[in-house]
Amino acid sequence: xxxxxxxxxxxxxxxxxxxxxxxxxxxxxxxxxxxxxxxxxxxxxxxxxxxxxxxxxxxxxxxxxxxxxxxxxxxxxxxxxxxxxxxxxxxxxxxxxxxxxxxxxxxxxxxxxxxxxxxxxxxxxxxxxxxxxxxxxxxxxxxxxxxxxxxxxx
Numbered sequence: 001x002x003x004x005x006x007x008x009x010x011x012x013x014x015x016x017x018x019x020x021x022x023x024x025x026x027x028x029x030x031x032x033x034x035x036x037x038x039x040x041x042x043x044x045x046x047x048x049x050x051x052x053x054x055x056x057x058x059x060x061x062x063x064x065x066x067x068x069x070x071x072x073x074x075x076x077x078x079x080x081x082x083x084x085x086x087x088x089x090x091x092x093x094x095x096x097x098x099x100x101x102x103x104x105x106x107x108x109x110x111x112x113x114x115x116x117x118x119x120x121x122x123x124x125x126x127x128x129x130x131x132x133x134x135x136x137x138x139x140x141x142x143x144x145x146x147x148x149x150x151x152x153x154x
Contacts (some may be wrong), residue, residue, distance in 0.1 A: 004093040011097025015131040044111035068103040094139030101132030
């Protein structure tokens, strides 16, 4: 279990370090091109994925904080019970680290700092996201793969 919790902590630290650099060097709305498909930006999202519930009046901040704390406690329980299952535990650690990284933002600033902007020839721009979101996505994909492998073996 401790290995997986340490991995979650690494995700949190990397996410918070990257966000600190963005907050230090960018004003909200700033953008710098890194490559033809990738910009560094600074947005602050009070909602959830794709800014859903962003204009919900403020209740969503506390709801998302509570949800992330409860989910993290449940994930710690899952790690304790299933720590020997490597892919499953890796996935849970990624989701947990990402959730904690974003909840730190919600507690500290009332919004999540997003700074990665991907686009295709500027015709389509994917909503901005951060390292915590990337870890959550990777974890979700790994959970799906783990379940498919489990079903296949079963």
